[in-house]
């Protein structure tokens with residue numbers, strides 16, 4: 001199998017997942033072939049004046065999976081490991097996510113191979129502005145709309161908005177989502193991914209015959225997604241027994257005080273140093289006994305090695321691509337874990353990004369209640385579409401989600417026809 005320029009573990013993973021279900025979709029092979037490969041990719045050099053007077057060159061990427069349904073949509077990631085293949089894999093995941101949620105977007109993803117924790121604020125700003133300027137030929141409110149991802153935040157989105165608007169000579173807030181509310185972001189966007197995860201867990205736990213109240217939850221990752229999911233679950237009476245990230249983990253079998261843990265982390269402390277629990281090795285986290293396991297950090301953490309040892313009833317994939325192909329195969333063979341696949345589980349973020357884009361186009365803003373009500377409605381409907389498909393076809397939720405997503409884009413492509 002040839003993966004060409006995009007060859008990387010994550011890209012291979014998403015294409016293998018695609019190939020495993022493609023027969024099921026009953027879509028003609030020419031259309032499937034087009035959906036297997038991103039429409040286009042841009043690689044730019046990002047030269048940046050550093051605070052010490054020197055210059056450093058970073059590499060910036062943007063991959064667009066397809067633009068059939070609308071503008072490309074997806075986050076921008078700042079991480080030293082970012083490369084073309086990883087970004088392409090993430091773009092494909094975004095494509096299926098948007099299609100599954102029936103949003104008028106194609107999938108896209110961007111990234112820069114920098115470590116924002118080792119750059120000053122001014123350096124991050126210059127990286128962002130130069131990258132945005134280099135990307136102007138490939139982005140636009142009707143072409144491709146970026147959003148936060150690992151290593152980026154509201155402030156970075158604000159700089160993208162400003163740089164693009166300065167170049168256009170007028171205000172274009174709909175060029176990017178995940179902006180601060182003051183800069184025409186939407187209320188509820190920052191919490192959206194975590195909330196969407198929780199709406200899915202509420203559905204899944206009911207179908208697994210369990211109750212959220214008192215359920216033991218383990219969360220990997222305490223960033224924007226993991227911390228909000230943990231908080232929302234805590235508020236619903238679940239017992240968050242362990243939380244971990246790359247630097248450490250903390251365990252309390254009686255349940256962690258999540259607001260206090262958030263405060264602790266906000267003050268710059270490590271999770272493992274939280275006085276309200278015991279230190280745990282991060283590698284022990286995923287195999288703890290619990291009702292709900294939430295990987296909310298990086299991709300490829302559930303593997304062929306640890307999947308047989310998982311002791312959860314519901315696996316809520318809040319991260320993108322957390323299960324490898326082997327990990328996923330084990331989960332399917334076991335059949336005793338209710339898996340909420342990533343393209344459904346973490347789709348709350350891009351869904352509220354869609355709400356932000358709509359509000360910015362109309363310059364008419366909604367209340368937080370309205371945002372949350374609509375988010376909940378779309379998440380539940382997507383969950384039920386997957387659940388019903390899985391039941392009717394005796395398959396798992398990931399297969400169902402993928403088939404529904406692929407079929408939708410394929411049907412759009414078939415009805416539009418091939419140009420010229």
Ligand code: GLU
Pocket residue numbers: 073074075076145146147148149150177320346347349350351353
């Ligand atoms: N980076 C997020 C994701 O992976 C959000 C993308 C967006 O809002 O466009 O889904």
